[in-house]
Amino acid sequence: MSTFNRVAIVGGTHGNEFSGIYLLKKWQASPALIRRASFETETLFANPNGFRDNKRYLDCDLNRQFLPADLANMELSNYEQSRAKVINAQLGPKGSARTDLVIDLHNTTSNMGPTIILLKADAFNTQLAAYVSSRMENAVILFEDHCSVEEHYFLCSIADQGIIVEIGPQSQSVVRQDVLDWMDEMTAHILDFVELFNKNEVPELPATVSAYRYEETLKLPESEDGERLGMVHRNVQDADFTVLRNGDPIFTLFDGTEVCWEGDYDAYPHFINEAAYYDNNLAMSLGKKVEIDVIR
Amino acid sequence: MSTFNRVAIVGGTHGNEFSGIYLLKKWQASPALIRRASFETETLFANPNGFRDNKRYLDCDLNRQFLPADLANMELSNYEQSRAKVINAQLGPKGSARTDLVIDLHNTTSNMGPTIILLKADAFNTQLAAYVSSRMENAVILFEDHCSVEEHYFLCSIADQGIIVEIGPQSQSVVRQDVLDWMDEMTAHILDFVELFNKNEVPELPATVSAYRYEETLKLPESEDGERLGMVHRNVQDADFTVLRNGDPIFTLFDGTEVCWEGDYDAYPHFINEAAYYDNNLAMSLGKKVEIDVIR
Known part of the structure; x- marks a missing residue:
């Protein structure tokens, strides 16, 4: 019996992140590309009106709306809350x-390359991380497992297993072939x-x-x-x-002053200068580099 | 007597192109940086509501509104037409x-480096091009002199001499230090x-x-x-x-088909995959490489 019977691939959760949107179109034209024998694959275009208006979102960030309390709160009724x-x-559910x-x-507009964001470090996710790393030389594995899946507000937290494929650098509202x-x-x-996991055929x-593990988020100087x-x-x-150590320059003020990072660990910045995070004056996330045990 | 008595530096003509906007703030705090002895320098923030809303424009592209007939047409009354x-x-006027x-x-989101766009190839502009090229190794000179200044719809065409400083790559709505x-x-x-030109002290x-000279604009396959x-x-x-020759691949269709360029000249693409041009499905501009006589 398969562990995974139904897999959903979601694109366009943010309306101006074009790679997933155009891949959905491609796969709808050639569904065999995402078909595997042991499970059903469906696709979903999450924020079509965001895409129509060429915006990340109309009213609020769709990928922050999946806390159980918010899903249950019928007062939250704007476009993304409804979506x-x-x-x-x-x-x-x-x-x-x-x-x-x-x-x-x-x-992402950040130079993160092909990154896979995982929400827990169980057998499935650690084996997946090792498998993808072995097949794709420039793949980056990032764990955001600082809270439970239930406590995550991401769209992919709907399912017991959720993955974010996060690829950059790509400006908002364009398609780059390398990123696609x-x-x-x-x-x-x-x-x-x-497919291999379902069939119990995962290789050595x-x-x-x-991998990297999310630690904290830094704001721009304000x-x-x-x-x-x-x-x-x-x-x-x-x-x-790339490692950032205590005392390394991290910000430049508009008057030319350099600001150095004060931290007590070797930090690995990511989502550096991501355009979408300027809403909240976020500058970057910091992670720690980790060796994760692959659980068999 | 000076040839140039009043110079205006304009930022934020597009509300999500942040370098000029933050440089205006810097220069307003330190006006000596843009002060020169022989002329007055003023600054202007062209599209503040575009910046407020974090958009290129609210109603239409401000940098396409400066044809004489449009400036005279009081029926054109939306935000950018009014601006x-x-x-x-x-x-x-x-x-x-x-x-x-x-x-x-x-x-620009394109990888154009520090580019200066000039609208005519007269003594001032050709000397300026040679001067900037000699002072800034990676400067690119681009002539868009295929029509008269009057016939240009750009904001900088208001004055007898207008220059566009066009720097990328930078995603919309972020500030990169290198680009700034x-x-x-x-x-x-x-x-x-x-200043040197005014004082008749332009060096050898x-x-x-x-330089490059604008030739044509290509659309994305549609x-x-x-x-x-x-x-x-x-x-x-x-x-x-970078040169593009007849037969070189230029587009990839989403089904994987490669499309090659058919042209009868050595083309130099620029504004490649510029996010703002997707509105009109524009893929890139093409120019010719030229050696321009410096007119003394």
């Missing part, structure tokens, strides 16, 4: 979902792995896999009234997943 | 402007040159300057009903100002 409830009804795995396709091809390839590796894998006073330092720009 | 009339009254030179600061620093440096070189310059069918080929992505 969240519809998607939860279609793929979920969260907590007892009819979908076993949600793969949610995203782009990476997303296409990474998604295929994930589907292949699920290393005992551990190199004044008391929230005006931006500086930017990401040129040494850090594009240096996603 | 155009106000800016024309403040810096112009076009045809007999009180401003002698407008420097308009722009960003290039814009800052290029603007300083332009102001320095105007080479007889010619390497269906009869305007749906995008493909993307810029991976070989062309980021290869701004």
Whole structure:
């Protein structure tokens, strides 16, 4: 019996992240590309009106609307809050979902390459991480397992297993072929792995896999009234997943002053200078580099 | 007597091109940076509501509203059409402007580096091109002199001399330090040159300057009903100002088909995969490489 019977691939959760949207179109034209023998694959275009208006979202970020309390709160009724409830009804409901795995396709303006974000470090996810790493040389594994899946507000947290495929750098509202091809390839590796996992045919894998684990989020320098006073330092720009140590320059103020990072661990920045995070003056996330045991 | 008495530096003509907007703030805090002895420098924030809403524009592209007939047409009354009339009254009027030179600061998501776009190849502009090229190793000179300044619809065409400083790659709605620093440096070189030109102290310059000249604009592959069918080929992505020859791949359709360029000249693509141009499904501009005589 298969562990995974139903897999959903979601694109366009953010309306101006084009790779997933155009891959959905491609796969709808050629469904065999995402078909595997041991499970059903369905696709879902999460925020069509965001795409229509060429915006990340109309009213609020769809990928922050999947906390159980918010899904249950009928007062939350704007466009994305409504889409969240519809998607939860279609793929979920969260907590007892009819979908076993949600793969949610995203782009970032940050230089993160092909990154797979995993929400827990169990047997399935650690084996998946090792498998994808072995098949795709530039794949990056990022664990955001600082809370339970239920406590995550991401769309992919609807299912017991949820994955974010996060690929950049790509400006909002464009399609880059390199980024599209990476997303296409990474998604295929994930589907292949699920097939192997279902059939109990996962190949020999290393005992551990190199990954990053989310630690904290840093804000851009800002004044008391929230005006931006500086930017990401040129040494850090594009240096996603490159180590940042205590005392390294991290920001440059508009008056030229350099600001250094004060931290007590070797940090690996990512989502550096992501355009969508300027809403909240976020500068980057920091992670730790980890060797994760592959659980068999 | 000075040739240039009043120079205007304009930022934020597009509300999500942040470098110029943050440089204006910097220069307002430190006006000496843009002050020169022989002329007055003023600054203008062209589209503040675009910036407020984090959009290129609210109603229409402000940098396409400066044709004389449109400026005179009071029926054209949306936000950017109104801003155009106000800016024309403040810096112009076009045809007999009180401003002698407008420097308009722009960003592109394309990999164009620090580019200066010039609207005519007269003594001032060819000397300026040679001067900036000699001072800034990675500067790119692009002539868009296929029509008269009057016939241009750009904001900088208000004045007899108009320059666009166009720097990328930078995603919309972010600030990159490298891009900001290039814009800052290029603007300083332009102001320095105007000062030398006014004082008749322009140094020895080479007889010619390497540049590109706008030739044509290519659209993305699209269906009869305007749906995008493909993307810029991976070989062309980021290869701004790299030669493209007849038969070279230029687009990849979403079904994998490669489309080659059919042209009878050595083309130099730029504005490749610019996010803002997807509105009209534009893929890139093509130019020719030219050696321009520096007119003394």
